Amino acid sequence: MKAYYSLFKMTLIKGLQYRISALAGVSTQFFFGFMFIMVYQAFYLSNPATQPISLRELILIVWLQQAFLVFIMLWFRDSEIINLITTGNIAYELCRPTDIYNFWFAKLIAQRLSRAILRCFPILLIAALLPFPYKFTLPDHLTTIILFFLTLILGLIIIVSISMLIYISMFYTMSPTGSLLMFSVLGEFFAGLTIPIPLMPDFLRNLTYMLPFRYAADLPFRIYAGNIKHDEAIISIGIQLFWILLLLTVGKLWLKKALNRIVIQGG
Amino acid sequence: MKIYFKYLKILLKSQMEYRTSFILLSTGQFFVPFLIFISIFLLFQRFPNIGGWSLYEVALCYSIIHIAFSLSECFARGFDSFSSTVIKGDFDRILVRPLSTIIQVLGSKFEFTRVGRFTQSVIVLIFSLSNLSITWEIYKIMTLILMVISGVFIFVGIYMIGATLSFWTIEGLEVINIFTDGGREISQYPLNIYQDWIKKFFTYVIPFGTVNYLPLMYLLDKTNRSIFMLAPLLGILFIIPCIFIWNFGVKHYKSTGS
Numbered sequence: 001m002k003a004y005y006s007l008f009k010m011t012l013i014k015g016l017q018y019r020i021s022a023l024a025g026v027s028t029q030f031f032f033g034f035m036f037i038m039v040y041q042a043f044y045l046s047n048p049a050t051q052p053i054s055l056r057e058l059i060l061i062v063w064l065q066q067a068f069l070v071f072i073m074l075w076f077r078d079s080e081i082i083n084l085i086t087t088g089n090i091a092y093e094l095c096r097p098t099d100i101y102n103f104w105f106a107k108l109i110a111q112r113l114s115r116a117i118l119r120c121f122p123i124l125l126i127a128a129l130l131p132f133p134y135k136f137t138l139p140d141h142l143t144t145i146i147l148f149f150l151t152l153i154l155g156l157i158i159i160v161s162i163s164m165l166i167y168i169s170m171f172y173t174m175s176p177t178g179s180l181l182m183f184s185v186l187g188e189f190f191a192g193l194t195i196p197i198p199l200m201p202d203f204l205r206n207l208t209y210m211l212p213f214r215y216a217a218d219l220p221f222r223i224y225a226g227n228i229k230h231d232e233a234i235i236s237i238g239i240q241l242f243w244i245l246l247l248l249t250v251g252k253l254w255l256k257k258a259l260n261r262i263v264i265q266g267g
Numbered sequence: 268m269k270i271y272f273k274y275l276k277i278l279l280k281s282q283m284e285y286r287t288s289f290i291l292l293s294t295g296q297f298f299v300p301f302l303i304f305i306s307i308f309l310l311f312q313r314f315p316n317i318g319g320w321s322l323y324e325v326a327l328c329y330s331i332i333h334i335a336f337s338l339s340e341c342f343a344r345g346f347d348s349f350s351s352t353v354i355k356g357d358f359d360r361i362l363v364r365p366l367s368t369i370i371q372v373l374g375s376k377f378e379f380t381r382v383g384r385f386t387q388s389v390i391v392l393i394f395s396l397s398n399l400s401i402t403w404e405i406y407k408i409m410t411l412i413l414m415v416i417s418g419v420f421i422f423v424g425i426y427m428i429g430a431t432l433s434f435w436t437i438e439g440l441e442v443i444n445i446f447t448d449g450g451r452e453i454s455q456y457p458l459n460i461y462q463d464w465i466k467k468f469f470t471y472v473i474p475f476g477t478v479n480y481l482p483l484m485y486l487l488d489k490t491n492r493s494i495f496m497l498a499p500l501l502g503i504l505f506i507i508p509c510i511f512i513w514n515f516g517v518k519h520y521k522s523t524g525s
Contacts, residue, residue: 031449038465
């Protein structure tokens, strides 16, 4: 356990060094956040009838999405692990007296965490200073914030377990392109990143509720915005735990199988 | 110019060597923007219009800018990913050849996988035009073609500015994405839905408004002023200052020496 923790800590500290690149990322994400809000604003103007989600809730969700983008993006990849697999240096990793799944898992979590820490505060702080209706505000109840953080962390675990599957599939395909593509294209859509899930037609919305993606990106943000009530949130945490258990088990078994038939490329 | 086509042929052949990867990437280039359009389509199921524009009108807006973007990314990829050329010191080689730097950088890289994005944009264009009742005359067809050309010129201009900056910063700047990806996303919708400062910025500073918003007002009979059909020509002029900036950068280039 100690080895995983120190790897986690090291990756975290390393990630926190990239402050300039984070600054560039912050301004880009801030711009995109603004743009999405203006588009939704214009849409809402055309139809004042009540929608399943209010514009105000949507604005909060957009800011949170931009702030925690690295928590929810599947295409975010670690070239080190990819190189290990394609060059055959995986042999060194296998010599270590550690479990390779846990080792990578700790690393991937720390990477995303360090980037999010650098980026979320400036984005949310500036957004909080904006005039109404763009303003980012805190929710009314403390329970909402607790539920938000709990689901956000569980969501991060879900995303990393899914991305672990992408890396494991590389033992077979030798190239991340295919699986990364499939997961990120469909994953983003079903996580509600291109169209908010409440605004989807019913059959699509039901479909997203059956897939793991929305439990990482859509659920915590809608809890924060108040679009999902507390009792529904608690049920959803149960579903999150179920997905984590399933994804971890599948990932570990699959990795074991992949390592059994592994052929080291090159020398 | 002849050399440019030779570059094009060689790089096409070399990319075709990795056929699976080519097909996968092109499929991705097809589906990523396609799902964005699906999202726009679904939003229009709940909302009747955006800023007074209907789904088919927005689709026209969207397809023009995406066609222009895919063409510029395919043919001007050399400028778009120029920072790696500077880092590796490859630009020294370009400088010693007796040929314009612009042609050489343009010819250094092509992204043929953008055919995926191009295809989906053309599908959206057909979808839009077959549902709109525009009385086509020669001026309108010319305007439509000019719109795409103007879009390509503006994107290439922005890539050139970004490339010039990397003479000084060495590393590529993520901020330039605000103008390329951001400009593309912004002009998927008509500019009148945005705040005034965004509208002005993307009309007068980086003239994406001249690519689709202004000429579409003419094409879709939203204005009487037929002068708007000439707007894409102004957009094309955007490339001129960019070429100057590029040449200025080339003069101040210091090799990384690696």
